[in-house]
Amino acid sequence: MVVEIYVKPRTLFKVPVYASVLRPDTFVGKSPRELTDVYVLEGSKKVPLTELFDIEYQGSVPSSVEEITLHLVGDFSKVREICRRMTGGNVIIEGDVGAFLGYGMTGGRVIVRGNVGDWLGTHMCGGFIEVYGDVGNYVGASLPGEKPGKGMRGGIIIIHGSAGAEVGRGMRGGVVVVEGSSDALPGVNMRGGTIVIEGDCKGYPGLNMRDGRIVILGRVDDIVPTFYIDSIAEKVRVKELGREYRGTFLLLRGDAMADISCSGRLFISLDKNSHLRYLTELLGW
């Protein structure tokens, strides 16, 4: 049985709202009346969820996460930590969302028809996030100060717009696809997983990466000098998505500064990056 739950903000928020309870897990076995003991932080104040949001059920009280489809309608751009540690169910967001969407989520689907702030999918372990708009910095990242490889561990993030800097920082697994362009330093401190940037990248992909793959289909302003040219690749397959990218790719391995074995792989489209053509000359050796 499917239960549709509609959540709308009552006002335009002036301060950040920390609403980690806005996830399907909160609503399991709870009727609208029982939601009064669920709290969110508005600034530094603890406020009941129902005081800030209108919540409307279409269907009976849900008994498991998988039955729930949570619709967030309106301006959520000041609301943070939505779907924090979510384990399942569907969330559809019609509007903009603030930072830390899907922090540490382990399952379920999140679809955003709008823009998202920074820190999308931080510490994510599983599940699926699809964003139709643009995304801020640090997609699938680790928090400041953490060891490399403490970022996204699993799951899939697909962004139809463009993304900010440091996509997949400290990432260890999973897939991030950016269909637009990205800012600098995608895959910094990366230890595994796959990042695909279908548009342009501002530069320095894979700084200090030890493992994993970064695929860039557009133009890259510059690459880190500690990558070695390995070969020319004709196609790149992303198994998790069932996608295959064809073209001529420079396959670079690195980062030599992070690890002498150079297991990190960088696929850069040769057609769009004529300024990197000199690397092919090194292949004849």
Add this chain to the structure above:
Amino acid sequence: MEILIRNGVVYDPLNGIEGEVMDIAIKDGKIVPTEKVDPKEAYVIDARGMLVVPGGIDLHTHVAGPKVNLGRVMRPEDHRVSILRYIPGRRHSGSGKTTPSTTVIGYRYIRMGYTMIIEPASPPIKSRHTHEELDDIPYVDKAMLPLFDSNWFILKFIREDARDKVATYIAWLLRTVKGYAVKLVDPGAGEAWGWGRGIGISLDDEIPGWGVKPRDIIEYTLDACIRLGIPHKVHIHCNRLGFPGNYETTLETIRLTEKFPILDRPIMHITHIQFNAYGGETWGNLRSASEELAREINRNPRVSIDLGQVIFGTQTTMTADAPYEYVLYHLTKWKWSSTDAECECAAGIVPYKYRKKSYVNTIQWCIGLEIALLVRDPWRVVISTDHPNGGPFTRYPWIVAWLMSKRARDEVMKKLNERGLRKCILPSIDREYTWTEFVIITRAAPAKLLGLEKTKGHLGVGADADVAIYDIDPREVDPSRDYEKLIKALRRAKYVIKGGEVVVKDGEVTRVIYGSTYYINPVVSPDLEKSVKAEIEQWFKRWYSVSLSTYEVRIEELRSVKEVKVISRV
């Protein structure tokens, strides 16, 4: 404010009181005879069945100064996990576990019943920063020890063999930067590090460019401190810290004191001795050398120690021993910061994780406790974790429990590396500290080593009213069996009185007050000081980035200052 503590079980080793049930009266921030306080008007604390002891003194804890601040910046992940909320009128907000913010340091110390802390390593040129941070730490009294280990003036005067000038310079610098004693960190290593050398510099290696040996630095400063009459003489972090086989260097350092007479208190304080008690040749065959060191310390009454006990978990190592941090960085490969402080010293910071299953870390954990248990005289032993190098100061209750209960130690040892335990003698040590010894190593001994035994570390008439009351009855609880109860009681004191005010009640702070900063003022002959100052001025203009007038920390810049004046023989 008048306070009367009724029927507490009092331990006061400096006055020879061991577990007597008695009353303690407090008036105007001092302890007074009980008849001077009127029970009808005073704030009466019923301490029936509670342990009443003087406020604790931490002799070695890195809590302020530029490198502590850099450690905070380097470890945001440490601050995210521990946030203290703001309670209006009672406490400020703050964060941090191994590198807490200033206010959090104050709260955590006072909650444990500690009322005085010593920041043991501050570059003299950055003293203003250190004092600003110390001023911001609430509740506790504090003091700061400036670094002299690679100071160019000291090196220069030693090269000239001018003992008077060394003493005069030390006196001048302590007064100028408002320090309390001389701290030497791996003498000579900071200067050698400037030349890319200095990793594991030993007592007889020459410091490049100076022709001076670390041995000379220790000897000259020790001689100067004795002649100046500073109560806490040399606070030394020995050479070759953290290298296997370094116990021999430590033994040699201890033997340097033999030329000097036995005074009323130890003349050399060897700090975090755990890091300097490694036997063996490599990390692979590391062993505990606590027996050799303890034998030497038992024999030589001129030396006191603090433990530098290791606590398992991720800690932040920060020390003025910059070359060793370089070594540690290549071990951990995570984050590293290295700094140089002009003509004075260097520093480094590296986060490090002590693992229970690690061979080396197991031995480190054992050594600290072994030395504390093997040294027979508790008056020369002080608890420390070398916060935050070995662990946070908040773990002191656990260390006390390990010292007071063999069962508590055995419980931890079950989970440790077995090969490592075979290289230690801790499993075979049966000694357990008594309540009196516990009060000595946390209160009376540090007060005596600092030369503050008149006002601190005891509960006799005339002492400062720094009292900690713990909800544990030493007549009923056997710490050897009920160590859990002991830890629970020591973690949060029932009441803490600081400077005659009740600041902690039931383990929570009730209000904010600020303590004083102690500094030492050795008076030397004015003629000598004038000539030395002229020499300093010349060099200052040539080598320093600041002028001499901005170098001085003036009394009016500090919140509250207490001067300790000593008349010297220089």
